[in-house]
Amino acid sequence: MANESTTTTLNDLLPQIVAEALFVAQEQSIMRNLVRNYTLGPAQGKTVTVPIYPGQTAAAVNEGTDLTNTAISTSGATLTVSEVGIMTTVTDLARMSSASNVIADVGRLFGQAIANKIDKDLTAKFLSFDAIGDGTTAITAAKIFQAVATLRSNGVAGGDLACVLHPAISYDLKANLTNTFANANPNLISNEALASGYVGMLAGVPVYETSNFDNTGNAGDFMGAVFHRDAIGLALMSDIKIETQRDASLRADELVATAVYGTGVLYAAHGVGLNYDSSIL
Numbered sequence: 001m002a003n004e005s006t007t008t009t010l011n012d013l014l015p016q017i018v019a020e021a022l023f024v025a026q027e028q029s030i031m032r033n034l035v036r037n038y039t040l041g042p043a044q045g046k047t048v049t050v051p052i053y054p055g056q057t058a059a060a061v062n063e064g065t066d067l068t069n070t071a072i073s074t075s076g077a078t079l080t081v082s083e084v085g086i087m088t089t090v091t092d093l094a095r096m097s098s099a100s101n102v103i104a105d106v107g108r109l110f111g112q113a114i115a116n117k118i119d120k121d122l123t124a125k126f127l128s129f130d131a132i133g134d135g136t137t138a139i140t141a142a143k144i145f146q147a148v149a150t151l152r153s154n155g156v157a158g159g160d161l162a163c164v165l166h167p168a169i170s171y172d173l174k175a176n177l178t179n180t181f182a183n184a185n186p187n188l189i190s191n192e193a194l195a196s197g198y199v200g201m202l203a204g205v206p207v208y209e210t211s212n213f214d215n216t217g218n219a220g221d222f223m224g225a226v227f228h229r230d231a232i233g234l235a236l237m238s239d240i241k242i243e244t245q246r247d248a249s250l251r252a253d254e255l256v257a258t259a260v261y262g263t264g265v266l267y268a269a270h271g272v273g274l275n276y277d278s279s280i281l
Contacts (some may be wrong), residue, residue: 020107021114021240021257029115030210031122034162036229036266040081040237048235049076050266055155079235081262086113091252107242110257114240119212121263123164125232126225127216128265131273135221138172139165139276141202147226147272148203156270160229163207166222168278170209175279177202220281227271235262 038048052075061067088106095102132146133139144163152158165173200207205226213222238260245254 017103017107017110017255018240018242020104021111021242028112029118030164030208030212031119031232032115032234034164034208034227034229035122035232035234038079038233038235040235046081046237046262048079048081048233048262050079050233051075052077052266077233077264077266079233079262079264081235081237081260083258083260084114084117085256085258086110087254087256089247089250089252089254091250093251106255110242110255111240114257114259116212118234118259118261118263119210120214122232122234123210123213123223123225125263125265126164126223126227126271126273128268129225129227129231129271129273130268131223131275133273133275135217135275136277138176138279139169139224139274140176141173143274143276144173144205144207144226145203147274148205150272151226151228151270154269156228158204161205161226162229163202163205163224163226163274165207165209165224165274166213166278167209167211168220168281169222169224169274169276170207172276172279173202173207216275218277220278221275222278224274224276225271226274228267230267231265231270233264233266235264237261 036050038050040046040048053072054074056070056072088109090102090106132143132150147163148161151161213224215221216223236259238258240257240259242255242257245256247254
């Protein structure tokens with residue numbers, strides 16, 4: 001790019017951009033707070049190896065009897081980080097003529113973009129879980145109970161469970177919970193979804209929705225899941241970093257946002273996929 005030079009034009013505004021981006025990325029990402037998080041520090045390489053321990057069983061022993069040594073063989077799940085990024089160019093004229101704070105707007109947009117990418121990478125891991133459903137019918141509340149029962153029957157702790165669904169899938173769940181929207185009395189627990197748009201707790205598990213899913217087949221096919229926090233890992237080397245560069249000949253500034261992270265499945269048996277179709281797509 002001709003006549004480029006690093007500028008101090010946006011230096012005073014950079015903290016505001018970064019603050020906006022970080023706030024949105026952390027607040028808008030549904031998944032990053034529902035999985036196990038790891039941090040990679042400087043000079044620690046690009047991977048995190050998480051030890052995976054098999055379940056153990058205690059047994060009754062007779063008084064005065066030596067215990068037999070139990071060998072514990074561990075395996076490891078490796079999370080490898082890589083970069084994601086986004087760039088835009090803000091012209092001087094756009095900044096001067098805009099009625100809104102363009103810089104703050106860009107920070108929010110970049111934060112949302114990074115949050116969406118993190119969520120989509122994490123929900124993609126649902127495909128590694130054994131699933132219930134065949135992708136042809138709408139989800140019901142009974143299927144959430146079934147998924148939770150499957151996990152607890154397999155010895156997965158009841159705490160730190162969550163359910164995440166695409167909005168088009170959770171629509172059918174809400175409809176199932178609200179008697180097909182026939183009764184609009186917000187005082188009824190069964191109509192909480194109708195009153196607030198929030199599914200809430202079901203089978204003792206908080207239910208969240210996000211549109212950050214990859215379609216897994218036909219229109220309306222999005223693999224949701226009920227899972228424990230330990231099922232999926234997120235390794236973060238660098239949260240959002242924003243840099244600027246001046247293009248004097250263009251009378252504009254380039255704004256570049258990047259993040260460095262990796263995702264992976266830790267315990268596939270700690271999650272149950274929900275393979276259902278949307279009735280509205």
